[in-house]
Amino acid sequence: MKITVVGAGKYGSTTAQRVAQADYADEVVLTDIIEGLPQGLALDLNQSRPLEGYETKVTGANDYAATAGSDIVIVTAGKPRKPGMSRMDLLKDNAEIVGSVAREIAATSPEAVVVVVSNPLDEMTALFQRVSGFPHQRVMGQAGMLDTARFCDKIAERAGVSPLAVEALTLGSHGDTMVPVPSLATVAGKPLQEVLSAGDIEEIVQATRDGGAEVVALLKAGSAYYAPSSAAAKMVASIAKDTGDRMPVCAWTTGEYGVSDVYLGVPAVLGRAGVLQVVELDLTEEELANLREAAEAVRSKQADVDSLG
Numbered sequence: 087m088k089i090t091v092v093g094a095g096k097y098g099s100t101t102a103q104r105v106a107q108a109d110y111a112d113e114v115v116l117t118d119i120i121e122g123l124p125q126g127l128a129l130d131l132n133q134s135r136p137l138e139g140y141e142t143k144v145t146g147a148n149d150y151a152a153t154a155g156s157d158i159v160i161v162t163a164g165k166p167r168k169p170g171m172s173r174m175d176l177l178k179d180n181a182e183i184v185g186s187v188a189r190e191i192a193a194t195s196p197e198a199v200v201v202v203v204s205n206p207l208d209e210m211t212a213l214f215q216r217v218s219g220f221p222h223q224r225v226m227g228q229a230g231m232l233d234t235a236r237f238c239d240k241i242a243e244r245a246g247v248s249p250l251a252v253e254a255l256t257l258g259s260h261g262d263t264m265v266p267v268p269s270l271a272t273v274a275g276k277p278l279q280e281v282l283s284a285g286d287i288e289e290i291v292q293a294t295r296d297g298g299a300e301v302v303a304l305l306k307a308g309s310a311y312y313a314p315s316s317a318a319a320k321m322v323a324s325i326a327k328d329t330g331d332r333m334p335v336c337a338w339t340t341g342e343y344g345v346s347d348v349y350l351g352v353p354a355v356l357g358r359a360g361v362l363q364v365v366e367l368d369l370t371e372e373e374l375a376n377l378r379e380a381a382e383a384v385r386s387k388q389a390d391v392d393s394l395g
């Protein structure tokens with residue numbers, strides 16, 4: 087199993103670390119345009135193997151020869167936000183970067199399953215699929231796993247319980263039209279509505295939508311990467327090990343929830359072939375309406391992206 091991480095910045099390097107440390111891949115290839123950066127990080131990561139007790143080798147490279155024949159590719163190349171920026175402000179710059187990565191990956195790893203994380207996420211996922219020409223099933227984006235983790239953690243903090251006692255789900259876009267789904271959330275098995283007030287839940291939903299910006303504002307340079315890399319690594323493990331786990335991912339829709347022909351955050355079953363199935367859950371009317379609104383917002387932006395890349 088060969089896994090490539092494109093982009094050796096904060097997100098890419100921590101993802102390479104998490105994937106290598108999980109020790110199911112033969113090799114993780116880390117690439118970047120900055121000379122020496124992926125090679126230095128690879129050296130450092132490999133030297134942690136005797137301490138951490140895993141064997142997966144990390145290779146650093148500045149070209150795509152080392153990535154050839156990858157089974158899975160994670161695309162983290164691109165600019166992160168600065169304080170005050172929206173993810174959409176990254177559109178033009180990152181479209182150029184993700185477009186060039188898609189051409190290289192299509193040429194060198196034509197059978198890969200691809201997880202895009204570069205922002206704006208839904209648009210960059212669509213762009214990668216279009217430029218690579220890969221089947222939709224093999225190109226997905228990571229956002230829902232991260233947004234769900236933020237939602238769960240905020241619920242746990244407010245309810246005063248362990249984050250492990252909370253189950254929840256976040257769908258929609260990775261942006262203003264994110265759709266946290268309180269109706270399906272539970273705390274220690276109890277419906278969220280029985281544990282927190284409607285006002286508390288509304289505040290947490292909004293704080294979840296603003297979760298990325300909250301970190302960006304504090305860091306002042308760059309955006310979050312610990313939870314984001316955990317989210318991508320979970321998806322990659324599920325694909326690599328063909329687990330059939332269901333998780334929220336940015337996937338191509340074909341009529342589910344009344345939405346078609348757009349990349350959107352939906353629950354999906356992941357396996358070795360990529361997105362095996364988009365799952366339709368029972369949402370409230372309001373949640374469903376919000377999800378459809380998110381789909382239309384992403385669709386109109388994706389039309390802009392069609393001229394980029």
Ligand SMILES: NC(=O)c1ccc[n+]([C@@H]2O[C@H](COP(=O)([O-])OP(=O)(O)OC[C@H]3O[C@@H](n4cnc5c(N)ncnc54)[C@H](O)[C@@H]3O)[C@@H](O)[C@H]2O)c1
Binds near residue numbers: 092095120162187205
């Ligand atoms: N989907 C999510 O949930 C989520 C969460 C956090 C960050 N992000 C996004 O992930 C991306 C990366 O974030 P980061 O914190 O790692 O940023 P970063 O600036 O630390 O790293 C980005 C890296 O990409 C490299 N790069 C630029 N062009 C490249 C190219 N053509 N080929 C290969 N590498 C290239 C840069 O040299 C840099 O090392 C950003 O777009 C950010 O907005 C997404």
